[in-house]
Amino acid sequence: MSKVSKKVLLKGNEVMVEAALSAGCRFFAGYPITPQNEVPECMSRRMPEVGGVFVQAESEVAAINMIFGASATGTRCMTSSSSPGISLKQEGISYIAAGELPCVIANVQRGGPGLGNIRASQGDYFQAVKGGGHGDYKLIVLAPSTLPELYELTQNAFDYSDYYRNPVMILGDGILGQMAEPVELKEYKPIVTLPEKDWILDGCEGRDPRVIKTLYLYPSDSLAVHNAHLKKKYEQIASELELFEEYKTEDCELVIAAYGMTARIAKAAIRLARDKGMKVGLLRPISLWPLANSAFMRLAETAKKFLVVEMSNGQFIEDVRLATECSVPVEFFGYGGGWYPTPENILERIEKVYTL
Amino acid sequence: MNFCRTESLIDTVTHYCPGCGHGIIHRLVAEVLDELGVREKTIATAPVGCAVLFYNYMKCDIIECAHGRSPAVATAIKRLLPENVVFTYQGDGDLAAIGMAETIHAANRGENITVIFVNNAIYGMTGGQMAPTTLLGQMSTTTEAGRGNNQEGPPIKVCELLSMLDGVTYLERVAVNDAKNVIKTKKAIRKGFLNQIEGRGFSMVEVLSMCPTDWKVSPLKAAEFVNIDMKSVFPLGVYKDEDGQ
Numbered sequence: 001m002s003k004v005s006k007k008v009l010l011k012g013n014e015v016m017v018e019a020a021l022s023a024g025c026r027f028f029a030g031y032p033i034t035p036q037n038e039v040p041e042c043m044s045r046r047m048p049e050v051g052g053v054f055v056q057a058e059s060e061v062a063a064i065n066m067i068f069g070a071s072a073t074g075t076r077c078m079t080s081s082s083s084p085g086i087s088l089k090q091e092g093i094s095y096i097a098a099g100e101l102p103c104v105i106a107n108v109q110r111g112g113p114g115l116g117n118i119r120a121s122q123g124d125y126f127q128a129v130k131g132g133g134h135g136d137y138k139l140i141v142l143a144p145s146t147l148p149e150l151y152e153l154t155q156n157a158f159d160y161s162d163y164y165r166n167p168v169m170i171l172g173d174g175i176l177g178q179m180a181e182p183v184e185l186k187e188y189k190p191i192v193t194l195p196e197k198d199w200i201l202d203g204c205e206g207r208d209p210r211v212i213k214t215l216y217l218y219p220s221d222s223l224a225v226h227n228a229h230l231k232k233k234y235e236q237i238a239s240e241l242e243l244f245e246e247y248k249t250e251d252c253e254l255v256i257a258a259y260g261m262t263a264r265i266a267k268a269a270i271r272l273a274r275d276k277g278m279k280v281g282l283l284r285p286i287s288l289w290p291l292a293n294s295a296f297m298r299l300a301e302t303a304k305k306f307l308v309v310e311m312s313n314g315q316f317i318e319d320v321r322l323a324t325e326c327s328v329p330v331e332f333f334g335y336g337g338g339w340y341p342t343p344e345n346i347l348e349r350i351e352k353v354y355t356l
Numbered sequence: 357m358n359f360c361r362t363e364s365l366i367d368t369v370t371h372y373c374p375g376c377g378h379g380i381i382h383r384l385v386a387e388v389l390d391e392l393g394v395r396e397k398t399i400a401t402a403p404v405g406c407a408v409l410f411y412n413y414m415k416c417d418i419i420e421c422a423h424g425r426s427p428a429v430a431t432a433i434k435r436l437l438p439e440n441v442v443f444t445y446q447g448d449g450d451l452a453a454i455g456m457a458e459t460i461h462a463a464n465r466g467e468n469i470t471v472i473f474v475n476n477a478i479y480g481m482t483g484g485q486m487a488p489t490t491l492l493g494q495m496s497t498t499t500e501a502g503r504g505n506n507q508e509g510p511p512i513k514v515c516e517l518l519s520m521l522d523g524v525t526y527l528e529r530v531a532v533n534d535a536k537n538v539i540k541t542k543k544a545i546r547k548g549f550l551n552q553i554e555g556r557g558f559s560m561v562e563v564l565s566m567c568p569t570d571w572k573v574s575p576l577k578a579a580e581f582v583n584i585d586m587k588s589v590f591p592l593g594v595y596k597d598e599d600g601q
Contacts, residue, residue, distance in 0.1 A: 026436075061428075062425070062428040063428075068429050069428065073436045201433070202437060211411040
């Protein structure tokens with residue numbers, strides 16, 4: 001890629017590949033599942049061009065464990081999948097979080113539960129932000145709503161994961177993965193000062209052997225101490241990384257809370273509502289964990305009501321209630337099972353709840 | 357002959373039971389790493405099972421993997437660090453039950469790694485449940501009447517199974533029940549590592565080993581069980597020996 005950035009028309013799945021490669025990702029392991037197939041396909045073509053390694057794994061389980069190994073060598077690495085495949089990866093994600101290995105995991109969500117369908121969904125919110133695998137751990141979860149933002153956040157995801165030594169999930173959906181938009185392929189610049197990776201495994205020549213492990217059996221290497229260390233790290237992340245966008249919230253009486261693609265659709269609905277004289281704004285968390293609790297509280301002090309819009313039967317809404325400490329009524333608009341709202345759908349709901 | 361400590365083993369007491377084969381096999385791997393001079397460029401994987409604390413005993417870089425996933429982890433490490441020596445150390449439950457998919461596919465891709473497969477026909481660490489390699493009629497805590505009475509199927513013969521795969525370079529089954537076999541085991545392990553160093557591809561050495569504690573027999577009887585019972589079901593020998601690429 002030349003130094004002069006250029007705009008190209010790409011699908012969301014391809015955007016992630018270009019962003020990852022530009023950020024120095026040199027290992028990808030994945031497994032076919034719709035609607036994320038362009039990620040491994042594109043990686044299989046592009047990775048050899050930059051001297052990296054692409055492996056089509058035998059399963060999602062194997063793919064995430066390849067990431068466990070790749071990250072242990074200090075290589076920037078990534079895997080992607082869609083909802084049922086992300087479920088399979090949970091074991092490995094727990095180990096990666098426990099071992100504090102940086103990596104990027106993309107979930108191009110589809111409808112669930114079970115095999116579900118291949119339409120867009122936001123049904124994996126709980127799984128993404130509450131843990132998903134076993135044990136006390138947190139993922140940094142980023143939810144882009146446009147392809148330029150997907151490009152930028154994918155690049156940033158590698159920085160966050162290296163900086164905090166923590167896995168980062170890009171939580172997209174079938175629309176984001178499959179839609180095409182012009183994207184400026186900006187050159188990668190680290191957004192933080194990256195720490196030296198003094199923990200990697202590359203052979204112990206000239207140093208003591210290193211161990212990457214997640215087992216803490218004995219009082220001398222107490223698991224409680226390790227968990228306390230992780231907790232402290234999560235608290236640090238929560239205090240440093242609250243990414244969100246506000247749209248027309250200065251005077252708003254009704255705050256729509258939505259993330260990812262739903263938030264983008266909500267913006268169109270807000271414009272329609274404003275044309276009709278309703279003071280509606282949008283609070284769009286970009287990081288779902290950590291969530292920008294302070295922004296929610298601030299808006300809860302001035303707005304009369306929140307309306308949560310999500311492509312599920314109600315998951316994100318629970319965190320909105322927590323973030324606003326139930327100080328204002330929180331209305332809901334959402335369906336599960338691979339549904340997405342139109343701006344008109346959302347406007348209709350705005351009109352209903354605005355006057356109540 | 358001057359018998360001394362190996363550089364590749366940490367001078368410590370292990371947690372293994374009296375009569376267990378892991379200590380012998382650890383020692384053989386360490387001797388081979390020493391002799392080939394590759395300890396400082398070696399990255400090993402520790403399994404889930406009795407050898408989960410492998411990293412407490414081996415003086416090289418080690419990553420402890422989820423149960424059965426070592427071949428996938430090793431795949432990534434070796435692909436990214438082709439100049440390093442990468443080996444997995446796995447038991448029968450790890451390799452042939454929960455990790456069978458990872459085993460078969462790493463083998464078939466011809467990953468240039470060395471797999472040390474310790475087959476003691478039982479789940480040791482969890483207290484003696486049936487393993488995929490438990491013999492027909494063998495008692496375990498989940499087959500109290502002996503394997504085969506509740507449709508468990510016969511033991512899985514991993515060398516035979518993997519020998520069907522075109523991607524595999526080297527498969528040998530050895531045992532550590534007596535001195536003669538221990539020497540043969542070391543030769544096989546050495547070959548498994550040399551294959552990797554010379555870029556020949558996937559090598560697996562299956563080592564029949566003793567578990568007196570969970571077999572509920574004396575160490576002597578355990579060695580006899582390997583010699584008579586296990587060898588008749590799992591014949592020793594070379595199952596595949598290709599030149600590789």
